[in-house]
Each structure stands twice: as C-alpha cells, then as structure tokens.
Amino acid sequence: MKKFLSIIAIAVLGLVLAACGGGNEASGSGDKGKEITIGYFPNINHVAGMVAEEKKLHSETLPDGTTVNYQYFPDGSAFMTALETGDIQGGLVGPGPAMNHFTSGAEIHVVAAGSTGGTVIMARKGAGIETPEDLKGKTFISPRVGCTHDVQFETMMKEEYGITSSRIGGEMKHVTGKPATYHSMFVTGNVDVATVPEPWASVIEAEGSGEVLVDTPDVAYGETLPAAVFVTSQDLVKNDPELVQSIVDGHKKATEFIQNNPDEAKKIAIKKIKEITDQKLSADVIDNAWERINFTYEVNGDVLQDFANSSHDLKFLKEKPDLEGLVDTSFIK
Template sequence: MSAARPLTTLRTLAVVAALPLLLTACGYGSKSTDDGKKTAVAASAKKLSTDEVKIGYFPNLTHATALVGVQEGLFQKELGGTTVKTATFNAGPSEIEALNAGSIDIGWIGPSPAINGYAKSDGKNLRIIGGSASGGVKLVVNPKKIKSLKDVKGKKIATPQLGNTQDVAFLNWIAGQGWTVDAQSGKGDVSVVRTDNKITPDAYKSGSIDGAWVPEPTASKLVAEGAKVLLDESTLWPAKRFVITNIVVRQDFLKKHPDVVEAVLRGSVKTNEWINANPEKAKASANTALEKLSGKALPADVIDPAWKSITFLDDPLASTLHTEAEHAVTAGLLDKPNLKGIYDLTLLNKVLKAEGKDKVDDAGLGTK
C-alpha cells in the first residue's frame, strides 16, 4: 500500500486520474449546472435575513431529500419570502469549489468531499449541519465470472473515482480480505478500475469490468443488465447505517444568516418525514425531478430496487464519517485529518426538538 499523501496531492491525483471522467463521492461526472431556477414566492410571504439562498445538490437518488424538497416546495414553504435558487452538480470537488466561491450557500454532498474540503481549508470553509441519506451502495458483479466473495480476487472491479467514498470503502474491504492493492494505481490482487458511473453500465456490457462497487442508481442499472448484487455495503456497518449524503453550509453564511439555515434544515426534516411517510409518492416526485434535470426518468426496474436500498434520515451518522476518514488514511489516500469542528448540529437539534424528534450526536467532532 502506498504511503499517505497530503490532501493537496490527493485532490490533484483524483482530478488527474478521473479527467474528463471526474466524479463525486456519490459518483457522477464533472459538470456543474447553475439551474438559475428560483421557486415562486407568494407576494405576502415574509422574507428572512437575506433575499435568496443558493442550494446545491446532485441529480442523484442519494440526494432525494433535496430533489423532493425542491420539487414539492417544502423548502420554499419554510423560507417564506426568501427565494430558493438551485444549482446541480455532478462532482463533489466542483460543489466544494462553488461553496468556497459563494456560488452556493448550502449543499447536499458525500462524506469524502466534505472531509477533504474541510481539511484542505484548515477547517475554515464549511460545517456539516445535518444528515440526509444512508446506504444505497452495493458490490454488483457478473454472475458468470464471480459466484462468491472470494472470486473477486483477480477480477476487474469499477469504483467511481480515485479516493471517493466508494473507492475508499472497496479498498478497505479488499484489505479486510487479506489482499493487497496499490491505492493509487488500483493494481494488485484485485484490479480497481476508476470509471465514471455514467460509463460503468456500458463498461459492464462490453466485458471490460467484471463488476462494480457503486452507489444507486448505478448498481440497479447494472442489475438490469444482468449483474448480481454480491454485497450490500450496509451489511458491513453497525445497525446497517453509514453516511452517504450530508448537508453542508458555508461558515460565513451560517454566521450571517442562521435563520435561513434553520429554515432549510426545517424543510429538510419535514421532507424526510414526508418521504418516509409516503415512499411511493416520494419516489415518483424524485423521478420527476430527475427527468426535469436530465431529460430522462429512471425506469421502474432501476428506480424501484434503488429506492428501497436508501434510508432518508436527519442524523448525519457522525461516527461513520470518522470511520470513513480512517479508512482513507489506512488506504494511503489521506493524511490523518483533524475533523474537530466539522459538525455544527445546533440548529438541526433545535429543529428536531421543535418537531418532537430525538437529538442527534456529533461524535465529539462538533464546534465548541
């Protein structure tokens, strides 16, 4: 296993290795889109401390809290006269760059870019303020070539990006089997092939990969092409829960506009409650949002199994983020980061208390 790399090197290597197929922790391409979309506001609605709040997220089922909350107007309802403006991203690094530049104020994002962004800025750019989703990651394989977990050795398995959340998880799993792989090159007892999730189904069909450790809906897309789910990553975690999507905010925006941040969190909590109470309606809403953003809805044989494997929740599952960072360090992809202060769950817990829900924990990584 290669030695640990500085965060700057990690970021550079990840970009070079993936261009032009750069992805995120949730695993898509590299473009970002300023939708320029503003939600209609009632003329009588009371404005909060700013005219608008810019929200970023991915056109991805693991970001369904944002997709559904915007689609159903649940965020706008809580924000009153403050307008929601949305932007969509296909890469964690580009969303972090947008956050740093002030192009967005609040974003839904995976743990790896949140960790890297926080550590690279010496803890000055963002805070994780809430959870959004858990699960939705699977090892899917060609059943003709791989019939058991031990058969993965010697095969070509795709992950979305060097150093992304799924890549780190797969490298950690490989190490747990007693096998070795060079983290940077992906060469070893298993060939780890970093591949854009949009390309992975075609790579599978062509036979250039034997399987993939990927998030939804890519996993279900492969299953629709004849692949088999060999392992659900949730089975590797306590209580079968691990963070896949968090909510982050620019620190300066949080300081200047806590009322707006609280309103967005209230909208997120109410959206997750609606999703869990109305799973079929929520699934349809998310698919409608995806169709508007990408021009194409997901077919039933993809969205149905994908939706069932994702848990939508308010808890950021802070202890699992810490564990994911440790896995990246062990893999040699990250110097040990100081994550103290990465969480500020004050406003989320205020919202949860008002809604009669249990307080969530920052695993000792919160602000003082």
C-alpha cells in the same frame, strides 16, 4: 427544467451540471429579493434534494422574497468547489468529499444527514467473479478516486480480503466514471466490478449486465455511514445562523415528506432523474433501490470520524484526520 448542458468546466462524462442560478450571494434572514442555490446529485441518496425542489419546501422555510435555485452535480469534487467559491450556499454531497475538503482546510459544516445505505458492489456477468477473493487482477470503477463509495469498497477489500488497489501497490486496477454509465461499461467489458450508488446498482440488476457481489449491509459502513450529508459554509453558519436554520428546516421537511409519502417521493425521484440525466428509470428499479436506503437527517459524527480514519489508512488522506468542528448538529435539534 433545464436539460443538462454540455461539458463546460468539469469533465463529467455526460452527466453535467444544470446551473440554475449559481454564483449568487446568500440572503440574510431579513433581506428581501436575494437568492440562494442548493446543490445535489441525481442519485437516490439525494432524493431529499429532489423532493425539496419539486415541492418547493425551501421556499416555505426561507425568508419571504428569497429565490431558491438548484444546481446538479456529477461528483463531490465539483460540488465542494462550488460550495467553497460561494456558487451554492449548501446542499447534499457524499461524506467522503466533505471530509476530504474539510481536512484540506475547507471551512464547512455538516449540519444534517440526507440518507444512509445505498452502496452496492456489482460484478460484471462473465468476468469470472464469484466472491471478492476473485478480484485480484480485476478492474473496478467508482465515481471518483477517494469518493465515499470508493472508500467503502476499498476498506472492505483491504480489511476483509487483504486485496488493495494498484494505487497503493495492490492487485486491482481502478478507473473512474459516472454511475449512469456503469451498465454500458459492463456490457462492453471495460470494467469487471463497480462500487455503485443507487439507483444505478438496481439498473444493472434490471438490465442483466451484472450481479450483486456484496449488498449494502456487508459493504464497509454500509448501513451506518451517511450516504449523503447536508453541508454549508462555516461563514454562513457564523454570520447568518437564522438563514442556515431556514435552509435546514426545508431539508428536514423534505426528509419527513419522504418518510411519510414514499410512493409520491419515488415518483418525484423518477421524474427528476429523467430531467437531470435523460434516463427514465422504471418503478421496479426505484422500488428495489429504495429497500437499500434509509432517509434521515440525523448525523453521527463518530461514524464520520471512523470513516475518515479508513480514508487515511487507504492513503487518500496524507495526515491522520481530525474531524472536530466538521459536524454541527445544533440545527437539527
């Protein structure tokens, strides 16, 4: 497995792309010797991608002779750019980036989910934060502006506590950075609160630099929103639905493997995260993170629409979104 490369085209603050063969044309269902590339993030929500890669499950479902590559991403914007340019043919991304790019004109389909849950709001020890009401004047961090975890956090804060980001005239300062750095940023006091995808919330807990302020069930859309969705291009769905079915079948096999073999799936997650990020996570951290996540390929379009409405309400989207056509569940039935 290749180690992560240095920052090349996208500033990723140390968590960079391991491009293992992007930019190839997708194989047609009857073609031999073609390549496809699947993308995912080194987060627990994306374990299906790790399992599919490690167990070579896409190779079992794709046409004979197809070469399967994997590319790792630090954030949704980088992933969606790669999908739109054809550098990858599909993979796992947060629902926020998928929705945002779709409403901006990207011709994509969500064809399955990857997981639900896994977002935790962590407060830095010593920041004087006991409840969310204490966040006025504080600095919070998320992976990207308008990403899934950002929208979940800001929706909760606005709807339940009447506190908003300075981006829309409110009292909280917002910065961004990769989740693997949040523990060190807590230690240095650079941020007060983090809206964190697992396993990085459990890392903060284990290291003792922060405490859970709001756990997964109480974050906006915490247990119903897909934490990761499997997306591909509308062009691929239209022109080669058999190939898309083969890709989704591999993803389904990976999800079912996680459900039926959680202990082995956890070991794979530890191994792949170490390879991708050079951070070794303990079994205790993975066990803790696992409790906050439900691995499923079933996807509910209505929940995504509600989430999109929240993103518009927070002014991440200029126009009220209409997600009709985004979700295509025909490949998971």
